[in-house]
Amino acid sequence: MLDGIWVGLSTAFSFSNLLMVIGGCLIGTFIGMLPGLGPMSIIAIMIPVAISIGDPSAALILLAGVYYGAIFGGSTSSILINAPGVASTVATSFDGYPLARQGKAGKALTVAAIASFAGGSIGAILLMIFAPALASVALLFHSAEYFALMVVGLSAIAAFAGSGQVGKALLMTLVGLMMATVGEGALFNQPRFTMGILDLQSGFGFITLAMAMFALPEALFLVLDPSRSNSGGSSGDIKDLRITKAEAKKIAPVIGRQSIQGFLIGVLPGAGATIASFLGYAVERNIAPKEEQAEFGKGSVKGLAAPESANNAACTGSFVPLLTLGIPGSGTTAILLGALIALNVSPGPRLMIDQPEIFWSVIISMYVGNVILLILNLPLIPYIAKVLAVPRNYLIPFILFFTLMGAYIGQNNATELLMLVGFGVCATLLRFANYPLAPLLIGFILGSMLEDNFSRSMQLYDGISFIMERPMTMGLLALAAILVVLPTIRARRVRKQELEAAESD
């Protein structure tokens, strides 16, 4: 193993490869900021460039830089303008955007950068040590377990169900699940609920919905209430860039836990960064002390650090099945697999034996990509945060324009834009009535995966018996129930205590 690491290090630290990493990180960060262009599309776009380099290690190093850059860039748009362009950064906006609104955009970006860095690095170390062993564990997960895992992911909605909000959060999740069933599912080859509209055949677009639920209502609120733009001090303020010692102490255990948890979830093919980030958020909220729990969703550093480290660690984790089994667990790794094959490298069990230098240079380059990203981005953060200091008359048209572009680039379909506006109006009304919008998006993202895995296990077991027959499924479902019920019980106990205190006065 040490030989391998040495080979990897010497490859990664050559001058030209360092340039590759720096270039990749910069390209990834800047393009990733455009909502609508996630890591997957950016890597796909960069593949021709990477292949033309010829040397597989250099090409992979470039792609790793682009990958990490794109993930960080995506978090930037969720934090600054509440426009998550990728499913895995939706959870980032829950607490990242409130922080930015409080004038702590610089701090939020720093926390995100550090959490991503730690998640990615810890993930890379775990990958190095456990990759072969974990590959076999990943295969133990069947569709029944995936179904249960999605249910656990859905329990993240409990985080939005404050007092008097349980029903609303639940209803929004159900609406999200309903919207996920529109279109042609993978399993049935039958259009459902399309109402004969051809544009609905492929279902609602994720980006359209994400923009309509988060970015558009926020922009409309900024229009409706001009005082909102400059509330929370001068926006884009950079004096709060540094993290205080107390905050560092607060987020360190969160980052540690979520890096490991995220990595383990990322190892499972198909679960990936999105579930990891939602679960990370839900778990951290549930185990946080009472007074910190109230902060979640209103700008908690913990709530920002958890999904950020989890999703980066999961991205690293998704390399385990790719490199050891040749199974791409996510869209991004599928594209990377294509790139590897085009470079005459075939991932699989033989990779570590036949071409150890490739295996190790991938891992080392991931690590180097992370470090370079941190070094490049920390000094850039004040300038990125300045986006919010753009005058309102310019900021709002540009936010609207970017939401439109995000929905348009992916689909190249102008009807998508009309849907965006329609959903945006609905979402704004829902916000007026205090309905939480995040559960809707969580339901929508997890809905199709949930249904597919549920159907598959129903078909395999010819009925619902798989829940009883597979202990792991049962255990995960029980965990989901605990995650949902726990906050409610806690809240009830607190209310009871308050009542008793009031009575004894």
Place this chain on the structure above:
Amino acid sequence: MALDRWIALVILAVSLSYGYTAFFLMDAGLPPFMRFNPIWPSTFPKVIAVLAAITSLAILLGFEKKPADSDADEIDFSRLWDYNIGQAVFLLVLMAGYALLLRPAGFLLSTLLFLVISAALLGERRFVILVPVAAIAAGGVWYLVQQTLGIYLSPLPTFFN
């Protein structure tokens, strides 16, 4: 009736019609061989429809106690007319117009118009700065997306092509 209950009513209606489709209309088109499946395309929708109908009914009937403190940060819907509602509506119309114009008028022109008109609507009057900024943004994004990334965006009005 408060807005949240009106919305619950709308969602109730939606979930009822969704449920009606799932329970009575969808299975008719199912090919015979798929009827042996333990799960049908309508199974999952049926479950969701029932749950959604129950939940929305619970909200509609007000079973749940209202939270005592509403978020001061949010906008008060009952005073909606005190806000810049006209501007917001106009911007939405402008976005819809952009969606309809994007193909026929081309990306560059419609983006330029969208950015200039919406900024002007928000009160920007320094057109000397605004128009070049919008032009550079439209051109820059087009160059990035089409020339660098290779995603096609028809730049010019259709009659030029």
